[in-house]
Amino acid sequence: MTTETEATLTASHTLPAAVGNSEQDARQASHSEVPHAGAGQALKSAGHVIVDSLVAHGVERSYVVPGESFLDVLDGLHNSDIETIVCRHEGGAAYMAEADGKMYQRPGIAMVTRGPGAANAHVGLHTAWQDSTPMLLFVGLIPFAHRDREAFQEFDIKAWFGTGAKRVMVLDHAERASEIVAEAMFAAMSGRPGPVVVGLPEDVIRQQIDPALHPAIPVAAGGMSTSDAAALEAALAESSKPLFVTGGNDWTQAAADQLTEWLERHHIPAAAEWRTQGTVSFDSPSYVGPIGYGRPRPTYDLFEETDLLVFVGTVPGDVITDGFVCRQDWNKKNFLVTADPSLRGRSGPVSRQILAKPEAFVRDLAGIDLPAKEEWKAWTDRMRGEQERFAALPPAAPAAGQARMDTLMANLVPRLPEDSLVTFGAGEHTNWAHRYFPTRRYASMISARNGSMGYSVPSAIAASLAEPRRRVVTIAGDGEFLMNGQELATAAQYGATPLVIVMDNQEYGTIRTHQERHYPSRVSGTQLKNPDFGLMARAFGGFGITVTEDCDVPAALDAALAAIDEDGVFALIHLIVEQRVKAY
Numbered sequence: 001m002t003t004e005t006e007a008t009l010t011a012s013h014t015l016p017a018a019v020g021n022s023e024q025d026a027r028q029a030s031h032s033e034v035p036h037a038g039a040g041q042a043l044k045s046a047g048h049v050i051v052d053s054l055v056a057h058g059v060e061r062s063y064v065v066p067g068e069s070f071l072d073v074l075d076g077l078h079n080s081d082i083e084t085i086v087c088r089h090e091g092g093a094a095y096m097a098e099a100d101g102k103m104y105q106r107p108g109i110a111m112v113t114r115g116p117g118a119a120n121a122h123v124g125l126h127t128a129w130q131d132s133t134p135m136l137l138f139v140g141l142i143p144f145a146h147r148d149r150e151a152f153q154e155f156d157i158k159a160w161f162g163t164g165a166k167r168v169m170v171l172d173h174a175e176r177a178s179e180i181v182a183e184a185m186f187a188a189m190s191g192r193p194g195p196v197v198v199g200l201p202e203d204v205i206r207q208q209i210d211p212a213l214h215p216a217i218p219v220a221a222g223g224m225s226t227s228d229a230a231a232l233e234a235a236l237a238e239s240s241k242p243l244f245v246t247g248g249n250d251w252t253q254a255a256a257d258q259l260t261e262w263l264e265r266h267h268i269p270a271a272a273e274w275r276t277q278g279t280v281s282f283d284s285p286s287y288v289g290p291i292g293y294g295r296p297r298p299t300y301d302l303f304e305e306t307d308l309l310v311f312v313g314t315v316p317g318d319v320i321t322d323g324f325v326c327r328q329d330w331n332k333k334n335f336l337v338t339a340d341p342s343l344r345g346r347s348g349p350v351s352r353q354i355l356a357k358p359e360a361f362v363r364d365l366a367g368i369d370l371p372a373k374e375e376w377k378a379w380t381d382r383m384r385g386e387q388e389r390f391a392a393l394p395p396a397a398p399a400a401g402q403a404r405m406d407t408l409m410a411n412l413v414p415r416l417p418e419d420s421l422v423t424f425g426a427g428e429h430t431n432w433a434h435r436y437f438p439t440r441r442y443a444s445m446i447s448a449r450n451g452s453m454g455y456s457v458p459s460a461i462a463a464s465l466a467e468p469r470r471r472v473v474t475i476a477g478d479g480e481f482l483m484n485g486q487e488l489a490t491a492a493q494y495g496a497t498p499l500v501i502v503m504d505n506q507e508y509g510t511i512r513t514h515q516e517r518h519y520p521s522r523v524s525g526t527q528l529k530n531p532d533f534g535l536m537a538r539a540f541g542g543f544g545i546t547v548t549e550d551c552d553v554p555a556a557l558d559a560a561l562a563a564i565d566e567d568g569v570f571a572l573i574h575l576i577v578e579q580r581v582k583a584y
Contacts, residue, residue: 041212046177047072047205049213050138051080053181056213059109061085061100061465063093065120067113069140069153069202074111082109085465085494087458090117092487094124095448095458098133098195099423102249103443103466107134107188107196114141115153118160123452128195129164130450132314133249134188135195137165143203144172161197170199174207178214186217192340193250222339222356224364231352232310233368235333239308241379245291246280247273247314248358250339255359256442259312260284262365267377269384271302273314275430275447278439282391288383289390290434292319302383303327312337313358315346319449324348337361390584391435398550403575405429405503405583407553409436412473415561420471421463423447423498425455427477428509431583437473454483460498461491464570471499478504478530485536491570492541499560500572502533505579512580537572546574 044052050073054062061083066074077084087093090112100108112121118139128135142151158168167187171180184196224232236242244263246256256279263270263286270280274292281287291303303309303326309316315336321327324347327334336343337354354361393413394406409432422437423446424430430447439445446463448455460474476485481502491498512526537544543563547556553575560571 041210043208044211045072045076045205046171046174046207046209047200048076049177049209049211050181050200050205051076051082052211053178053213054109055081057181057185057216058106062109062111063087063096063100063462064111065090065093065113065117067117067140069113069142070111070138070200070205071202072205073138073140073200083465083494085490087490088486089484090120091123091454092458092484092490094121094135094137095127095452095455095484096462096487097137098124098128098131098135099446099455099459099462100466101128101133101135101188101193102131102446103463105134105189105193105250105252107136107185108462109136109138111138112140113153114139115155118155118157122160122164123454125161125164125195125197127448127450127452127455131249131448132193133195134193136184136188137161137195137197139197139199141170141199141201144201145203147201157197157199164195165197166194168197168199171201171204174204175209177205177209178212182214182217186219189219190339192338192342192344193248220339221360222354223360224354224356228352228354229364229368232335232354232365233370235308235335235351236368236370239333240373240375241306242268242308242310242376243288243302243306244268244270244280244310244312245273245314245316245320246270246312246358247276248338249276250313251279251358251442253442255362256280258366259358259362260286262362266370266372267380269302269380273449274319275434275445275449276314277434277437278444279313279442281440282438283440285384286380287387288380289387308333308335310335310337312361314338315340315343316348317345318347321347393436396554398553401550402578403547403550403553404581405432405575405577407550408501408557408573408575411554411557413438415557416473417471420444420473421446421467423456423459423463423472423474425459425476425480426451426453426510427480428513428582429475429477429480429503429505432503433475435583453477453480456480457484457487457491457498457500460500461487461494461496464491464496464498465494468495468497472497473499473501475501475503477509478502478506478533479508479528481533482530485533486540488537488540488542488570488572495568497564497568497570499564500537500570502572502574504530504533504574504576505581506530506576507579509579533572533574537570537574542569543567543571544574545572546576548576 093110097108097110161168188196269288271291330349333351339357393410396410421444456474456476464472508526534544534546563571
């Protein structure tokens with residue numbers, strides 16, 4: 001209990017560095033101190049204290065599908081500094097919170113109700129778990145006194161989420177409300193980031209408590225020890241073909257810039273983990289392309305050819321190693337830089353683990369300054385040439401016949417500002433972004449690395465709300481779009497202005513590709529009949545246009561961008577393309 005004497009002192013607790021760049025630092029400066037309230041203050045409900053704690057931790061918005069189980073928290077949000085984004089489906093809300101967590105180092109926040117609401121949100125939680133994204137999912141629960149009596153919408157929150165979240169916490173004691181928030185924020189950000197679930201019994205959050213706020217818990221960043229640095233320096237000195245692989249969601253722009261400068265100075269190449277492009281700029285002479293499913297052949301060969309791999313912020317898991325096949329020789333040299341001591345998801349050899357978050361590692365890496373080798377330069381230049389050829393835009397002039405994604409990308413990319421951002425979910429349509437979209441800064445590609453469909457529109461909305469000055473583009477497949485396309489109503493309500501490209505090939509394309517490989521000429525369960533998505537967009541309050549002919553693509557793009565820039569609405573281009581046409 002804080003004494004009256006202590007309450008008269010100016011006490012503050014600085015939050016851990018948990019934001020992505022200086023612009024974000026400035027935006028959150030007003031939230032950088034967590035006040036420790038003292039005796040004599042009026043009591044508050046636990047639900048209101050939860051909101052106060054989130055504000056103190058720098059949370060700017062929460063993504064909500066309301067429920068009667070957490071009305072007191074909703075009431076606390078009423079006059080708070082947190083913007084409440086009311087979503088149309090719990091899956092969309094969870095995806096938005098997960099995307100928010102990818103953009104910054106602090107967790108994205110979703111709030112849903114018990115039973116069905118929690119079930120619908122599970123898809124976003126799985127994405128956060130596999131993608132190592134800091135996220136908090138608050139779930140309203142039945143009253144404490146009704147527990148274990150098969151009450152309306154009752155479920156076992158720990159049984160449901162215990163294997164898919166870093167922690168599952170239930171607020172059974174109202175006076176611990178602020179402590180639970182601090183613990184949940186810490187758990188989501190520490191080590192390998194991930195999702196945390198917090199259960200809120202509806203009667204407990206209404207109880208009146210002391211409004212004192214628990215201080216933020218500092219997150220350890222780790223770093224290279226003297227022996228780590230010596231080992232890495234020695235391995236680099238012996239290497240003829242080193243390769244860095246960047247990944248994860250735990251970067252800052254400053255760390256990304258510092259790593260890029262170090263790599264370029266030493267003529268060392270860097271590849272990007274699947275769907276995390278942009279940590280090393282698309283334009284950097286050290287950037288040699290993405291590694292993951294559907295990757296172009298050069299980077300697959302590169303992965304085996306290199307004699308030293310340094311993973312930063314990620315580990316060589318299933319996707320990177322093509323199903324635990326590539327880079328499995330125990331004699332290969334792999335340095336793994338991750339704050340997760342368990343190396344969860346890792347496969348293949350481990351020469352050394354360095355326990356550090358990317359920013360701490362890059363800070364210490366700057367102290368290693370080896371003379372650049374000519375063979376490093378030749379190796380990097382060769383692979384950079386392969387990447388430049390791979391990413392070279394197709395002709396911008398429309399072809400005769402049906403609309404083509406190649407034509408759209410060729411006309412879109414030259415018009416993108418330097419800091420443009422792309423989001424997408426899962427499907428073959430994503431490969432146009434992998435190949436052509438110029439990712440020039442950290443958090444310029446926001447995607448679901450667990451292959452979760454329905455992610456494109458919600459993630460684009462979250463990105464547009466978080467970064468309203470940036471051009472946000474999302475590329476959705478027709479099958480994927482209909483899983484959460486209704487969140488365009490959320491975009492219209494809160495002024496999000498993404499450019500939504502729906503590539504409509506009237507099928508679940510990725511599944512059809514596997515089907516043709518294993519069951520050729522036996523198409524089953526993959527074909528779709530779709531509505532007019534352009535009309536849908538207009539019905540939701542945005543700009544929408546449907547394009548069937550390639551000659552109409554440039555004008556449609558002009559009109560869509562004008563609607564965003566001049567009318568301040570989201571825009572959707574429904575592009576009806578041929579089946580079986582791929583980016584590569």
